[in-house]
Amino acid sequence: MKKKKNIAGRFLVLLKPYLFLSMALFLVITSISTVDAFFTYLSKIIIDQGIVAGNKQVVSDTLRLYGCIVIGQALLVFGLISLSGNIGERINRDLRKKMFLHLQKLSVSFYSRTPLGEIMSRVTSDSSKISELLSWGFVDSCWSGINIIVTMIFMFRINWELASFVLLLLPFMLLAAIFFQKRIIKHYRRSREVNSDMTRIYSENISGIKTIKALVREKKNLDGFNVKVGEMYKASYRAAWYSAFFLPVIQIIGSLGLGFVLWYGGTRSPETATGMTIGSIQAFVSYLFFMLWPIQELSRVFASMQNALAASERVFALLDQKVEIQDLPDARECPEIKDSIVFDHVDFSYTDKEMVLENFCLEIKQGTTIALVGATGAGKSTIINLVARFYEPGKGQILFDNEDYRYYTMASIQSKTGMVLQDPHLFNGTIRDNIIYSRLDASDEETMAAARGARVTDFLGDLEKGLDFEVGEGGTHLSFGQRQLVCIARILLANPEILIMDEATSSIDVRTENLIQQAIEKVTKQRTSIIIAHRLSTIINADVIHYLEKGRVVESGSHEDLIRKKGKYYQLYQHMELTEEVV
Numbered sequence: 001m002k003k004k005k006n007i008a009g010r011f012l013v014l015l016k017p018y019l020f021l022s023m024a025l026f027l028v029i030t031s032i033s034t035v036d037a038f039f040t041y042l043s044k045i046i047i048d049q050g051i052v053a054g055n056k057q058v059v060s061d062t063l064r065l066y067g068c069i070v071i072g073q074a075l076l077v078f079g080l081i082s083l084s085g086n087i088g089e090r091i092n093r094d095l096r097k098k099m100f101l102h103l104q105k106l107s108v109s110f111y112s113r114t115p116l117g118e119i120m121s122r123v124t125s126d127s128s129k130i131s132e133l134l135s136w137g138f139v140d141s142c143w144s145g146i147n148i149i150v151t152m153i154f155m156f157r158i159n160w161e162l163a164s165f166v167l168l169l170l171p172f173m174l175l176a177a178i179f180f181q182k183r184i185i186k187h188y189r190r191s192r193e194v195n196s197d198m199t200r201i202y203s204e205n206i207s208g209i210k211t212i213k214a215l216v217r218e219k220k221n222l223d224g225f226n227v228k229v230g231e232m233y234k235a236s237y238r239a240a241w242y243s244a245f246f247l248p249v250i251q252i253i254g255s256l257g258l259g260f261v262l263w264y265g266g267t268r269s270p271e272t273a274t275g276m277t278i279g280s281i282q283a284f285v286s287y288l289f290f291m292l293w294p295i296q297e298l299s300r301v302f303a304s305m306q307n308a309l310a311a312s313e314r315v316f317a318l319l320d321q322k323v324e325i326q327d328l329p330d331a332r333e334c335p336e337i338k339d340s341i342v343f344d345h346v347d348f349s350y351t352d353k354e355m356v357l358e359n360f361c362l363e364i365k366q367g368t369t370i371a372l373v374g375a376t377g378a379g380k381s382t383i384i385n386l387v388a389r390f391y392e393p394g395k396g397q398i399l400f401d402n403e404d405y406r407y408y409t410m411a412s413i414q415s416k417t418g419m420v421l422q423d424p425h426l427f428n429g430t431i432r433d434n435i436i437y438s439r440l441d442a443s444d445e446e447t448m449a450a451a452r453g454a455r456v457t458d459f460l461g462d463l464e465k466g467l468d469f470e471v472g473e474g475g476t477h478l479s480f481g482q483r484q485l486v487c488i489a490r491i492l493l494a495n496p497e498i499l500i501m502d503e504a505t506s507s508i509d510v511r512t513e514n515l516i517q518q519a520i521e522k523v524t525k526q527r528t529s530i531i532i533a534h535r536l537s538t539i540i541n542a543d544v545i546h547y548l549e550k551g552r553v554v555e556s557g558s559h560e561d562l563i564r565k566k567g568k569y570y571q572l573y574q575h576m577e578l579t580e581e582v583v
């Protein structure tokens with residue numbers, strides 16, 4: 001219950017800047033409903049005082065009034081639609097801004113444990129459900145509620161006895177409508193869920209067709225698909241079944257009411273206190289049908305509310321997601337590192353279960369290149385994640401020139417580090433856009449120099465527009481190696497103090513690797529560099545090589561030292577030499 005209140009409170013916060021607009025909207029809705037109900041009342045006057053009484057003047061006067069009101073009503077409807085659309089879009093805009101800002105603040109750890117699809121559905125469909133609920137949900141429920149109230153008032157004016165009868169029936173009609181709507185929406189939602197499952201199965205079957213054929217999985221996959229098709233049929237059929245039931249039930253209720261009104265009005269003389277004129281009977285019948293629509297509408301909003309509330313909870317949960325790594329209140333700019341980066345007895349784990357680093361110590365001297373080698377899962381990437389402060393140590397500290405790096409701002413630390421990762425990331429745009437992404441104020445000469453340094457120029461000649469070649473989304477118009485070179489050019493241009501390379505050459509052919517190798521040598525010169533590589537050529541030149549095993553450094557030294565030692569690195573080296581000869 002507290003949760004619900006909480007959500008209502010947060011809705012109010014979202015609506016607060018548009019309080020005035022919302023009040024205007026409420027006024028417009030009330031006016032529209034009143035005018036709607038008044039139309040029927042006018043026809044009662046035309047029938048009773050005009051047609052039945054034979055007074056043509058009343059007919060033409062009332063019709064004139066009718067015409068004026070129609071124009072007013074048209075304006076009101078315009079106001080209603082534009083106002084509610086406006087409020088909805090404004091809330092949508094506010095939410096989008098808030099979420100984008102928050103997503104940028106969230107730590108890498110959040111992204112590593114939250115599936116991308118989940119985040120995307122929250123920022124797109126869930127957030128628009130909130131604005132829809134706050135605009136159209138509000139409009140529909142107000143409109144329907146006010147419609148029912150105003151209609152009841154007019155009914156009471158015409159005949160209080162009959163109106164009381166309708167008032168008694170009202171809750172039952174609403175409950176019946178909600179009963180059906182809830183079920184329709186439930187099954188409809190289920191069918192959409194199954195539909196997205198089916199889409200996934202289709203796409204996996206199409207993209208993985210070779211594997212499926214090779215493993216002769218067709219029969220099994222078909223069986224799995226058939227189960228989903230069956231579920232889809234069931235859910236859709238039930239939704240259709242309830243819909244098919246719903247309308248006739250509402251019609252029967254309406255017709256029963258109609259019969260009752262005709263019997264009641266028809267059997268009483270118009271002159272008695274509870275008697276009705278022809279116009280009154282006609283108006284009452286109109287009102288009765290007039291009320292059926294808002295009842296359906298209200299029940300629909302009610303039933304779909306749960307859906308929208310669930311979506312809102314997901315959006316608010318995202319906005320409430322704690323930013324795990326934040327600057328300390330008095331964090332300073334990180335000055336240039338003159339001496340070293342030191343891991344001082346660092347403990348670290350991603351989850352509560354398993355420690356990745358325990359009591360880990362490492363010194364990286366300024367200006368040197370260190371290489372980290374070791375089996376997959378040894379903790380190499382974890383170390384660089386910690387250096388870049390994507391994560392922070394659990395225990396112990398990381399010292400930049402003897403000062404815990406937590407005293408420095410994240411932005412100043414991250415602007416010191418340039419990373420080239422295994423999977424080069426390019427943004428949609430030209431090669432030039434991607435290179436200057438790291439330094440927007442770079443001149444053309446500087447950009448060209450970076451491109452030359454990273455050997456991007458070697459393949460630019462093959463592209464029709466050179467630096468202005470569009471790389472496509474994720475850089476798909478370039479080969480993998482070319483993308484990596486563009487990333488290196490980006491780093492060269494940024495000229496960071498610390499260079500980090502995590503298996504930047506592991507999925508690249510030998511020729512491109514040679515290019516990248518030359519680019520790397522250029523970048524690592526005169527700079528603190530941490531390199532993780534599977535390829536020997538990249539490692540040999542490092543000043544110090546650290547061999548890691550299960551989060552511990554078991555051997556350190558230069559290539560020659562470690563070869564002489566004939567330990568673990570020596571074994572790895574022999575193995576690597578063998579495989580690289582094959583390549």
Ligand SMILES: Nc1ncnc2c1ncn2[C@@H]1O[C@H](COP(=O)(O)OP(=O)(O)O)[C@@H](O)[C@H]1O
Nearest residue numbers: 112350351356375376377378379380381382383
């Ligand atoms: N985001 C993560 N969440 C949980 N565990 C992780 C995560 N990243 C890595 N690990 C675990 O931490 C250990 C070290 O991983 P990592 O540093 O990536 O190894 P390496 O780069 O040497 O292959 C592994 O056991 C891995 O399963």
Ligand SMILES: [Mg+2]
Nearest residue numbers: 380381382502
């Ligand atoms: Mg790794």
